[in-house]
Amino acid sequence: MTPFDYPPIPLIRRHGPVGYTDYDSFRPWLRDEFTFRCAFCLRRERWEPDRGVFEIDHLRPVNRFPGLAVEYENLIYSCTACNGAKRAETVADPTQVLTASAVTVESDGRLTPHTIAARRLIRQLDLNDPLFVQWRGRMIRIVELAALHDPDLYASLLSFPDDLPDLSALKPGGNTRPDGIEQSHLRRRERGELPAVY
Numbered sequence: 001m002t003p004f005d006y007p008p009i010p011l012i013r014r015h016g017p018v019g020y021t022d023y024d025s026f027r028p029w030l031r032d033e034f035t036f037r038c039a040f041c042l043r044r045e046r047w048e049p050d051r052g053v054f055e056i057d058h059l060r061p062v063n064r065f066p067g068l069a070v071e072y073e074n075l076i077y078s079c080t081a082c083n084g085a086k087r088a089e090t091v092a093d094p095t096q097v098l099t100a101s102a103v104t105v106e107s108d109g110r111l112t113p114h115t116i117a118a119r120r121l122i123r124q125l126d127l128n129d130p131l132f133v134q135w136r137g138r139m140i141r142i143v144e145l146a147a148l149h150d151p152d153l154y155a156s157l158l159s160f161p162d163d164l165p166d167l168s169a170l171k172p173g174g175n176t177r178p179d180g181i182e183q184s185h186l187r188r189r190e191r192g193e194l195p196a197v198y
């Protein structure tokens, strides 16, 4: 297991906020939906000193699909590196294409795709760029060493953020999936259901 292992099954979105007129208003929903990490490369908020590393990306770019600018299903939580690599391309939804069975994370940090769609997305996002691979391999090793020798460091690398968003306090113009609030990370933490690390 590494922190770069993709989820076993494609994401089924829990949230469905509607009615916002600017896409940044979706940020707390997207943080929660994407488990506080980049949907493409799985870089985590916890690893960065500045939340500004995370942006809101449009799967289908605004310049060609202006009607989807504030459409929740078109929004993805992405780090600046992945958002920059993607540019204005239309790409497949990483939460559907990058799954554990579709991508093997090698111990040196390389990603080995097993499907055509995963191979294409990895290429489009430069996820096997040598510097990216080097960074991923280094993070895998740091987490391995922390697991063996430094439980506090391990917990700080892999725990959830302290400031889990309270989605029930937000005022969407509507919510097509209101039940998602109960499945949000804050609610799960309050019920004692959230694991210490992920």
Ligand SMILES: [Zn+2]
Residues within 6 Å of the ligand: 038, 039, 040, 041, 042, 043, 078, 079, 080, 081, 082, 083
């Ligand atoms: Zn990324």
